[in-house]
Amino acid sequence: MKSENPExxxxxxxxxxxxxxxxxxxxxxxxxxxxxxxxxxGAPELCFVMESQNEIxxxxxxxxxxxxxxxHILSIALLEEYRNKxxxxxxxxxxxxRTEILGYKSIKLExxxxxxxxxxxxxxxxxxxxxxxxxxxxxxxxAFLMVRS
Ligand SMILES: CC(C)(COP(=O)(O)OP(=O)(O)OC[C@H]1O[C@@H](n2cnc3c(N)ncnc32)[C@H](O)[C@@H]1OP(=O)(O)O)[C@@H](O)C(=O)NCCC(=O)NCCS
Numbered sequence: 001m002k003s004e005n006p007e008x009x010x011x012x013x014x015x016x017x018x019x020x021x022x023x024x025x026x027x028x029x030x031x032x033x034x035x036x037x038x039x040x041x042g043a044p045e046l047c048f049v050m051e052s053q054n055e056i057x058x059x060x061x062x063x064x065x066x067x068x069x070x071x072h073i074l075s076i077a078l079l080e081e082y083r084n085k086x087x088x089x090x091x092x093x094x095x096x097x098r099t100e101i102l103g104y105k106s107i108k109l110e111x112x113x114x115x116x117x118x119x120x121x122x123x124x125x126x127x128x129x130x131x132x133x134x135x136x137x138x139x140x141x142x143a144f145l146m147v148r149s
Contacts, residue, residue, distance in 0.1 A: 005052075006057065006090070008091060009048065010044070010047070011047035016036055016037050016040060018056045019040075019061070022056070022057075022058065023075060025079065026078075029137060031074075039063055045098075046061075046062030046102075047062060048060050048094060048095060048098070050091050057078055057079045058082060058088070060073060060075070060076040060091050061073070061074045061075045062074065067108075071107050071108075072107070072108050073107060073108070076092065088121060089125070093125065096148070106149040107147070108130075108145060110136060111143060112141055112143055113143065114141070122146050122148075126148045128146060128147060132145075
């Protein structure tokens with residue numbers, strides 16, 4: 001059972017620094033704060049934060065692709081102490097619903113091939129592995145391209 005009730009909110013400009021902080025703690029090669037700002041200003045309607053007790057504990061950053069009707073999840077993460085409670089799933093479901101309401105038909109994302117947990121989460125929400133992108137990350141590791149249509 002969930003002990004607290006996190007809220008999912010549209011991201012604001014003031015949230016960029018905190019989102020960067022979570023990004024930095026979650027990935028070995030994080031997006032920089034300026035890039036996160038650019039992603040946010042590119043599609044604020046596709047960026048969300050998760051709050052628990054008035055603290056931002058997670059986020060999902062979305063954008064558009066060159067494919068008509070398709071959005072792109074550029075990053076999603078929760079602070080470590082808030083993981084494994086089903087909240088990452090809640091955040092992703094929120095993103096999927098919002099994109100559907102906005103009229104988008106498909107979502108793509110890249111995920112490190114050894115990130116079993118995230119791959120499993122995406123799989124259970126209807127994402128399929130479409131291809132393997134060689135040397136996608138800065139350490140030359142590969143990504144899976146996953147798409148939900
Ligand atoms: C990926 C992330 C956002 C998922 O959020 P979370 O709150 O931890 O995940 P949830 O508790 O909602 O679990 C979601 C699903 O992941 C899968 N999962 C969880 N733990 C798993 C494990 N050890 N092995 C395989 N799958 C696992 C399950 O399908 C689970 O769903 P279920 O509990 O209904 O079975 C979060 O773990 C995170 O921030 N990770 C670090 C950043 C990251 O890797 N982001 C993804 C980059 S593409």
